[in-house]
Amino acid sequence: MTSEFVISIAERSVWVILLAAGPLLIVALLTGLAVSIFQATTQIQEQTLAFVPKIIAVMVAIVFFGPWMLSYVTNYASEIFSNLSRYIG
Numbered sequence: 067m068t069s070e071f072v073i074s075i076a077e078r079s080v081w082v083i084l085l086a087a088g089p090l091l092i093v094a095l096l097t098g099l100a101v102s103i104f105q106a107t108t109q110i111q112e113q114t115l116a117f118v119p120k121i122i123a124v125m126v127a128i129v130f131f132g133p134w135m136l137s138y139v140t141n142y143a144s145e146i147f148s149n150l151s152r153y154i155g
Contacts, residue, residue, distance in 0.1 A: 075146075082142045089131040090124055097123040 097120045105115060 078142070082139060086135045086139050089135070090127050093123050093127040094120050 098116070101116055101119050105111060
């Protein structure tokens, strides 16, 4: 196993993590931005107003993106496990 091969596996793993977590992070970012704009325009500075909408939005995003995220990560894991003999040998 060469160092280039290990680096390529690590690079692919980072990309899988970023692509799987990306939709949830984008939803949380956009929700936080919308709540911040709402708080700035109405001058409501309630602390829970920043967290509750983000939690709800991320939970809804998990319902929509969850199956895709699960299949993407499990496909990558099965690819790693199926090629394990090639990686080690």
